[in-house]
Amino acid sequence: MSSSSLDLAFWYLGRGTGVVSLVLLTLVVALGIATRSGRPLPGLPRFAVAAVHRNAGLLAVVLLVLHVGTLLLDPVAQLRLLDLVLPFVGSYRPLWLGLGTLGLDMMVALIVTSLLRARIGVRAWRAVHWLAYAAWPVALLHSLGTGTDAGTPWLRAIAAGCLALVAAAVAWRTSTGFSDATGGRRGIGVPAAPHRRPDVLR
Ligand code: HEM
Secondary structure: OOHHHHHHHHHHHHHHHHHHHHHHHHHHHHHHHHHHHOOOEOOEOHHHHHHHHHHHHHHHHHHHHHHHHHHOOOOOOOOOHHHHHOOOOOOOOHHHHHHHHHHHHHHHHHHHHHHOHHHHOHHHHHHHHOOHHHHHHHHHHHHHHHOOOOOOHHHHHHHHHHHHHHHHHHHHHOOHHHHHHHOOOOOOOOOOOOOOOHHHOO
């Protein structure tokens, strides 16, 4: 394979993995909201909703590593390692690329705190987890601003589908019916107060 066709292969892989990451991140946000609701989904019992949410998040990070790894080799974008961690300092489309870097930084914070949840405690974990609501639009803007395919009908259709799913999930999350099902602010994994035995109810 000549070096130019290898460049081309990496460029295609970089774009493809970017699109799959965006779709996965969308599913992760929607499944995160479903997990918080404490309800099962059609075909998925409660515990499976949480497991799919977690595993889709980890898979999204793997895809993102491939996305930045392949685009690091792209002779047009000419990314430096610093561009992968520090937003808005690159020379190639700095604003749109910087949003991608910001999204990646937030994703790393979300995953690391989730893996360390037992150590840092639920309060700190939840405080960081609110970042997910900021990371997703940042990733969407990066996808539409940076990409070669941004103007194509298929990428616009995918972005519109992602937006519709997240908008519907957030609308459900902020509806009054949502907290009714969770019993107020009670979260997943936090057991309900134990029922008192009738013989001690005097
Ligand atoms: C939340 C994290 C990210 C997501 C969801 C994401 C997703 C995407 C998507 C969907 C595209 C459009 C691909 C296309 O046009 O077919 C794209 C393009 C691109 N992304 Fe990302 N990205 C993320 C982070 C990053 C980071 C951290 C970098 C590097 C610093 C980066 C570098 C690029 C570049 C250079 C392009 C343009 C590729 C091209 O069309 O030539 N992305 N990204």
